[in-house]
Amino acid sequence: MATVATISPEVRAKYEPVIGLEVHVQLLTETKAFCGCANRFGSPPNTNVCPVCLGLPGALPVLNKRAVEFATLASLALNCTVRERSIFARKNYFYPDLPKGYQISQYDLPLAEHGWIEVPTPQGSKRIGITRLHMEEDAGKSMHDGFADSASRTYVDLNRCGTPLVEIVSEPDMRTPDEAFEYLTRLREIMLYTGVSDCNMEEGSLRCDANVSVRLRGAEKFGTKAEVKNVNSFRFIRAALEYEIERQIEIVESGGRVVQETRLYNANEGRTYSMRSKEQAHDYRYFPEPDLPPLIVSEAWKAEIATRMPELPEARRARMIAEYGITEQDARTLTATRSFADQFESAARAAKNPRRVANLVQSELTMRLKAANLELEQSPISMKGVAQAADLTEDGKLSSKQLKQLFDLCFERNEDFGPVYEREKPQQISDAATLEKMIDDVIAANPAQVEQYRKGKKTVAAFFVGQVMKASKGQANPARLNELVTKKLDA
Numbered sequence: 001m002a003t004v005a006t007i008s009p010e011v012r013a014k015y016e017p018v019i020g021l022e023v024h025v026q027l028l029t030e031t032k033a034f035c036g037c038a039n040r041f042g043s044p045p046n047t048n049v050c051p052v053c054l055g056l057p058g059a060l061p062v063l064n065k066r067a068v069e070f071a072t073l074a075s076l077a078l079n080c081t082v083r084e085r086s087i088f089a090r091k092n093y094f095y096p097d098l099p100k101g102y103q104i105s106q107y108d109l110p111l112a113e114h115g116w117i118e119v120p121t122p123q124g125s126k127r128i129g130i131t132r133l134h135m136e137e138d139a140g141k142s143m144h145d146g147f148a149d150s151a152s153r154t155y156v157d158l159n160r161c162g163t164p165l166v167e168i169v170s171e172p173d174m175r176t177p178d179e180a181f182e183y184l185t186r187l188r189e190i191m192l193y194t195g196v197s198d199c200n201m202e203e204g205s206l207r208c209d210a211n212v213s214v215r216l217r218g219a220e221k222f223g224t225k226a227e228v229k230n231v232n233s234f235r236f237i238r239a240a241l242e243y244e245i246e247r248q249i250e251i252v253e254s255g256g257r258v259v260q261e262t263r264l265y266n267a268n269e270g271r272t273y274s275m276r277s278k279e280q281a282h283d284y285r286y287f288p289e290p291d292l293p294p295l296i297v298s299e300a301w302k303a304e305i306a307t308r309m310p311e312l313p314e315a316r317r318a319r320m321i322a323e324y325g326i327t328e329q330d331a332r333t334l335t336a337t338r339s340f341a342d343q344f345e346s347a348a349r350a351a352k353n354p355r356r357v358a359n360l361v362q363s364e365l366t367m368r369l370k371a372a373n374l375e376l377e378q379s380p381i382s383m384k385g386v387a388q389a390a391d392l393t394e395d396g397k398l399s400s401k402q403l404k405q406l407f408d409l410c411f412e413r414n415e416d417f418g419p420v421y422e423r424e425k426p427q428q429i430s431d432a433a434t435l436e437k438m439i440d441d442v443i444a445a446n447p448a449q450v451e452q453y454r455k456g457k458k459t460v461a462a463f464f465v466g467q468v469m470k471a472s473k474g475q476a477n478p479a480r481l482n483e484l485v486t487k488k489l490d491a
C-alpha cells in the first residue's frame with residue numbers, strides 16, 4: 001500500500017491522532033421516510049417514486065412511524081438520551097440527485113444525544129462518546145457509468161430518494177485507526193442485532209465519513225481535521241486513516257499547516273485526494289421544515305419501543321461465556337450475528353457438552369469456512385449438525401479423524417452433517433477383542449513408554465490411544481479404546 005514519504009516511528013510517536021466518525025445507516029422499513037413508496041434496493045431505476053419523494057410542488061411529507069421506532073430503538077441501544085420533542089429541518093443544497101433542492105434532516109434538536117459505545121482496546125476497553133443520532137432522508141443516485149453513452153451523460157435514479165436514515169455522529173474520542181475499526185464493528189453489530197438495518201456496505205446501507213486530525217502528544221488543542229468521505233469497507237477506512245495520519249504528520253513536521261477539507265480515498269492507490277476545501281464548503285441554510293410538525297416521542301411510546309430491545313452483543317457474549325464455559329474468542333465468533341448466536345444457543349442447549357460445540361465451530365468449522373472463503377452464514381453444516389457431531393464425539397461414537405472426514409465431505413458436497421453421517425455411517429471398531437489385540441501390539445512395540453507409564457507418568461496413556469487410533473485408521477471407538485488402554489496398562 002502506498003504511504004506518504006517515510007515517517008520514522010519516532011516522529012510518528014510524537015503525534016496523537018484524533019478521530020471522529022459520522023455514520024449513515026439506512027433503516028429497514030417497508031416504505032420510505034415520508035411517503036408510501038417501497039424502500040427497496042435493486043428495483044429498476046425510477047420505479048419506487050411518487051410526487052412526495054420526487055419533490056413535486058404541493059406534495060406533503062408524512063412521517064413513517066416505523067422509521068421513528070427504529071431510530072428510537074437504535075438510540076436506546078447506543079445509550080443515547082431520546083428527546084421527547086425533536087424538530088425536522090431542511091438542509092438546502094443543489095445536486096441532480098436531490099429533486100426537492102433540500103434534504104429533510106434534523107439539526108439543532110436531533111432525536112437523540114449523549115450516547116456511547118464500549119470498544120475493546122489493547123489496554124482493556126474504552127467508551128467512545130456519541131454526540132447525536134438524528135433522522136434524515138437519503139438522496140437519489142447519480143449513475144456515471146454502465147451506459148453506452150456514459151462518456152457524455154450521467155443518469156439519475158431517484159429510487160433511493162426519501163429512504164429513511166439515521167446519522168450517528170461520534171465524539172472525537174478515537175485515538176487510533178484500530179479504535180475506529182472497532183467502533184464501526186460494534187456499531188454495525190448493534191444495528192444488526194436491533195434489526196434496524198441490514199448494514200450492507202456494498203448496497204450503501206451503511207456509509208461512513210471519517211474525520212481525522214493530529215496533534216503533538218500532550219497538546220490540549222485539537223489539530224485541524226480532514227474529512228475522508230465514502231470509503232466502502234471498514235478495512236479501507238482503517239487504511240485511509242493510517243494514510244491520512246501520516247500525510248498530516250508529514251505536513252506539520254515540514255512546517256506546513258493542515259487545511260480543513262474533504263478528501264476522497266482511492267482504494268487502489270491506498271491514498272486520499274482533496275475533494276473540496278473549507279472555502280468551498282456547503283452552507284446548508286438549515287431552517288425548520290414547515291411541512292412537518294415537531295416529532296414527539298412520549299415516555300410511554302419510548303418505553304413500548306424499549307420492550308423490543310434484544311439482548312445486545314456485548315451482554316450476550318458475557319452471558320454465553322458464563323453459561324457455556326466458552327472463551328471470549330469463542331463468544332466473539334458465535335455472536336457474529338444474532339441469528340447465528342440464536343442457532344448456536346438452541347443447538348448448544350440441546351447438546352451434551354456445549355463447550356464441545358463451541359470448540360468445533362471455532363476449530364474444524366471455521367478452518368473449513370476460511371479455506372472455502374465462506375461466511376459463517378453460508379456454512380453447509382448447520383449449528384444443529386455441529387451439535388450432532390459433538391454429541392457423537394462425546395459418546396465416543398466418532399473419532400476425531402472420522403469427524404474431520406465427515407466435515408470434509410459436507411463441504412465437498414455442500415450438505416449438512418446429518419445426512420452425510422447417515423449415509424456414511426463410518427465404520428467403528430468397538431469389539432473388545434479386536435481393540436485389545438491392537439493395543440497389545442502397540443504396547444509390545446513401545447516398551448520405553450510402558451516403563452514411563454508404570455513409573456507414574458499417566459499422561460503417556462494418550463500416546464497409546466493415539467498409536468492405536470492411527471493403526472485403526474481412525475476407526476477405533478475412542479471411548480472403548482480409552483477404557484481398554486488404561487485397563488491394559490494398569491494390568
Ligand code: ADP
Nearest residue numbers: 018019020021170171172211212213222223225
Ligand atoms: P463540522 O462542523 O466540520 O461538521 P463537527 O464538529 O460537527 O464538525 O464534527 C464532525 C465530526 O468530526 C464529529 O464526528 C467529530 O467528532 C469529528 N471531529 C471534530 N473535530 C475534530 C478534530 N479536530 N479531529 C478529528 N475529528 C474531529
Ligand code: ZN
Nearest residue numbers: 035037050053
Ligand atoms: Zn415516494
Ligand code: MG
Nearest residue numbers: 022131169211
Ligand atoms: Mg457537523
